[in-house]
Amino acid sequence: MSDVLLTIENVTGGYGEADILFDLNMKVHDGEVVVIVGPNGAGKSTAMKSVFGLLKIRGGTITYDGHDITHDTSDAIVRRGICYVPQTNNVFPTLTVHENLEMGAFVRKDDISDSLDRIYEFFPPLKEKRKLPAGTLSGGQRQMVAMGKALMLDPKLLLLDEPTAGLSPKYMDQIFSIVKQINELGIGILMVEQNAKQALGLADRGYVLASGKNRYEDTGANLLANREVAEMFLGG
Amino acid sequence: DDIKIGALMPLTGQLQELTPPILNGAKLAVEEANAAGGVMGNTVILEVKDTQLNPTVANDAAQKLVSVDGAVASVGPLASGITAAVANTVTINAKHPIVSPSATAPTITDLDDNDFVFRTTASDAYQGVALAQLMAEKGSNKVAVIFVNNDYGVGLAKSLEDAMALTGGTVTGSAAYEPKATSYRGELSKLAEGGAEELVVVGYPADGGIDIVRQALEEGFFSKFVFTDGMKAQGLIDNIGGANLAGSYGTAPRGVETEASKGFAKMYSDKFGADPSGPYIHNNYDAAMILMLAIEKAKSTDGTAIRDAMRAVASAPGDIVGPGEFAKAKELIAAGKDINYEGAAGSQDFDQNGDVAGTFEHWEVEGDALVTVKIF
Amino acid sequence: MEILQLVLYGTILGSILALGAVGVSLTFGILRFANFSHGDLMTIGAYVVFVVFTVMKLPLWLAIIVSLAVTAALTAIIDKLIYRNFRNSDPVILLISSFGMALILRSLIQLIWGPSTQVYEKGIQLAIKFGGGLRIKPDQIIILVGTVLLIIALHLFLRKTKMGKAMRAVADNAELARLTGINTEKVILCTWLMGGALAAAAGIFLGLDTRVFPEMGWNILLPVFAAAILGGIGNPYGAIAGGLVIGISQELSTQFIDPSYKPAVAFAIMVVILIVRPTGIFAGRSS
């Protein structure tokens, strides 16, 4: 396998006093799709936030591309080319759809019109709504804005927190195929998904988290085939 | 032991600009007394407290004066409303005499004060009459009136209008103004409609008076003004320019010129490097003087005793003493003689309500100076 | 005719209120709190011009530039020292802190410059007459033109520059802004610099139109807030309209009612507008 892009090593930490993650370990290699699954409240979103410096990390290190980023600020991390789409509150509600997308490219200095066109191609409904404040969109449309916004950066590693929640099956498929497409461009992807079957079907590797700890780690196909995993976490 | 006299003054808040020279009046008196060996042989200390022109703060300050600092009597407060509040809440109960140099509202007269509240300035009821008289003399028969919307402005404007009705003058329009506004052009434009020749301004420069005069001149609403005591301030001329105010005049409470009162002006300017031309400076000097003389006379720092000695030192009969003559007064008292203090701001004979009848000056703007034309 | 003249006066007062309100609105938009020290920043701005123009006798334009810069810098320093510590607190904490800051600034002004009234230029300035018997003073022309220029510049900044958009993004959701790679501290700094400069401009214009004294800014703070909220707080454009509505209605009111109720008129109109259009003249941000 190719080089390691992101390493989460023995990370312990939480939002306040109490720890939520315990000795967590994860890796994303160059050009890999990695999926995290697990019950609600397992710490999946928290694991992602730990990468972005939104957590008090009390142990362990996070490295990206050979650099220790454990204690970097979020915007510094973005500048390194990692992008994160949070699970909730992931658009700027009073900015228009167009401005939201522009913001996605905030740290880019070059011309962004090509990228904009590409996003509108991926998500035609957004083109119609480009002048509307993102706060007035439907739940699914917002999710599209959030994804589009992240893609505007042309990141090297993309962190997606339940990107398909609330999307119609048609767009869910589309998101998965977009994920595949961008992955084919060589972008690493770390994704939390509850639509685990499809997600694991697509993934190179998967992690199962429970109560802030690693429970299983395997290739996507193997996890899908694992009966115990399926019963406990994937809805049988 | 030192004897403490309180001074309740709005050091901050709306009238803050007016306060320092007024306070200086009392400081001058205290210094004079100390130079003459103090009161009852003790050094007098002037304990200054900020009222912020707010009754809640003033009450707190007064209570501190009485309870914590152990002041035996106080000069101030300046505003009538604050005076009433402090008297009702703190000083009357504490049997602590207060002498306001500037609470001119007629309501102070009727305060149920057990005779612990005095003032060394005449009630506005009198100044209104005096100003109306002067205006009749000067031929200002058709005027508009603008007055600050507080007890001072409302009371004085009313007494002026009443008096003008008797002297045959016409008020073409009158309006209260809110001190915190920034533009008075609307009010002025309305007042100008009545066709009055002069504008009577009842207020303080710092309270919006300057803005009113300036805007009236600049927009051509009025070019001549009649002022009351509050507006008598060098700052007004400095900022507007004497030339623009040529021919404007006003009244202010003022004692009949005596050698002694001229002496006060000299003492004041020697000490502070400025003329005591602003309002209530003389009155505050008198307030402090009378209090100290009363203590000397009473030979006691007990509030009730001081209260009872106030009229004895300030009113006839007795040998007349005036500003700058604390030492002399002290000797007379020591000799067991009656004294009658005739102050810088007037003869300061308290009536049974603790009020004084006033004489007033007619002042005018001449060049860049405030000039006293006569005292009547 | 006189009515038109009053509208003109109202526009001048309204411009001053509007500049103040835009500053309040900007900081509210980003930091979500009503800055009670804004009025005293205005006062500082006015006094800096007093020092440079009146005391040091340098040209007015230079004095204005110096004042905008000094006030902006001061605002940024205050943020670094105090407000920065409250980034994650309830906005009401900031509000109270800014109230304390207002007290600090005012007492410093009093300590430095004393309590008395100052004017930029002694004497009076006669009005120029123009069409239809309307009058205007040279200073007032400066105020009107200055306000228009500042507001155009602000508009271009907010709509066209990346930083302007980033400011709005931070206003929407600071955490997401950080995750998007926006340096929120830089955005906040920028907001303060602009807020401070606008406050200074409002204070200077107020000083030009009337006089300079320590409580000038504090006295005008309530109408400034009213203007900001009337226009839909957090919406700088609405704030301009709010300022004009309040300024003009105040000046006109004296023709119809007892001037002792003049401040009430502005508020009454505001309350009525709020009831008729609960989101301000222009819809503000939805919370």
Next chain:
Amino acid sequence: MEGLINFGILFLTMAGIYGILSLGLNVQWGFTGMLNVGIAAFFAVGAYSSAIVTSVGDLPHWGGIGAPMIIGFAAAMIVSGIMAFFVGLITLNLRSDYLAIASIGIAEIIRLVLKNEEWMTGGVNGFTGISGKFNNIFDGGHALLYMIMVMVVLGIAYFLCERAYKSPWGRVQRAIRENEIAARAMGKNSLSFRLQSFVLGSAIMGLGGAVYTHFTGFISPEAFDPLLATFLIWVMLIAGGSGNNKGAILGAFIIWGVWSGTEFITSSILPADMATQGAYLRVLFIGILLQAILLTRPQGLLPENAPQPDKD
């Protein structure tokens, strides 16, 4: 010594009155999240109402009924409450920022009415003839008795607020504060609940006004200047801990202590003839102390501590 006791009594009385006001604000802001910046209005209306019904004598304005003080207190609460009801009806469906400004506006209007309608309130000359019934009954020790009475009133107000907060009523108020749309979807008539909270808080503020009136024996519009009658109370609540009734009271005592106590510091370090500068320094101190309190305890001295359902 006696002097210090007297000052202590005055201090506690004022702090107690502010405590009552701060509790009233806590009901509105701490419980329900309504940004009332017009405290002065309810404070003043309570003060004048009580003054009017209890005053004696032939007065140049309303009053002269001579009712006992307790009736004055009741009148203050009722009139402030009724006023709050109508103010609430027209403003409470506004968003919080707008409620804030509307309340400032209405408060200023009310202050101007009190100031200008001389026939009713005495206008700028102030309201005279207020009976301080304690004066006659307990001459001499009345200040102490009054202070005790203030504490009792404060205690009662605290009890009412605390019960309200700890009950399902308080829980609904908090829910409305957190998310009004959801509270409505859960069947809570948010307008009615907010109105109740607004009226209760305002009635308590009115009660504070009544207690203030009989304490000072003289009221005038200056007493209800927004600085001391609105903003200071906000400072007290926030510094004390909004949402926490004990915090509201503690904040009132501490901030009033700072407000009043800084005087001693400046007057002890500065020579007497610098009294003017002393006054400015004092305000400076207050500002700095306030920042210090906020920096060290940003949640207030006693942070909100919602009652938790017990466990078995």
Next chain:
Amino acid sequence: MISIQSLSKSFGGVKAVNGCSFDIEQGTITGLIGPNGAGKTTLFNMIAGAFAPTSGKIIYQGQDVTGLRADQLFHKGIVRTFQIPHEFERMTALENLMMVPPGQNGENLFRTWFSWAGVRNQEREVRKKGEEVLEFLQLTHIRDELAGNLSGGQKKLLELGRTMMTEAKVVLLDEPGAGVNRTLLAKLAEMIKQLRDERGYTFALIEHDMDLIAHLCDPVVCMAQGAVLCQGDFESVRSNEEVLEAYLGSSAHQETEGKA
């Protein structure tokens, strides 16, 4: 039970719902599907009284309820959840539930002052009920956690839990499954069925998870562009060409096909 009659809602120029009519029959679990932005949530918002329709009528149990406020409709038995969770952030999970039951004694100020004992007794009952719901949703461990600190899925569950705290007649669920773990979701589906069967609740639910819809819902209504595209049982809707085109997309079609 509920009859929606040519309901429309526009925001500015946008017609979010445009002449939509269908009925929700008593005792059914009606599934509402449709592309993103079809107007499903907007429709729920109108039925639940979050805002009034621009035109059209809502008849509930033979009564015109168009334009009633959300809290009034709640008392008539219409309870809803939000697609984007609307939790009471700074209240604990348990409190979020306990605030729901209507008409609690302690919601009356005078009772809290003068009949505290009665209020406390009732509190105990409400608390028990809240704890039961938490247990059912497997949330007992976060009983005292502030709702704002819950994970995305936990918030959704809490949202659902609130509807279980009251005696509802109609429950409107806006995407109860989005972000919820599939194992738990299957349990929720069982519970929904159970509530319908045992207590006679009527459900309407918006969902994009076709497994859940297939498993639970009959009938299914598919909306597009603010209007009803087609309705019927799941099979018939699923095989409708237009639905395939607008909503399911071709691959999803195959996928569900393959499974069935």
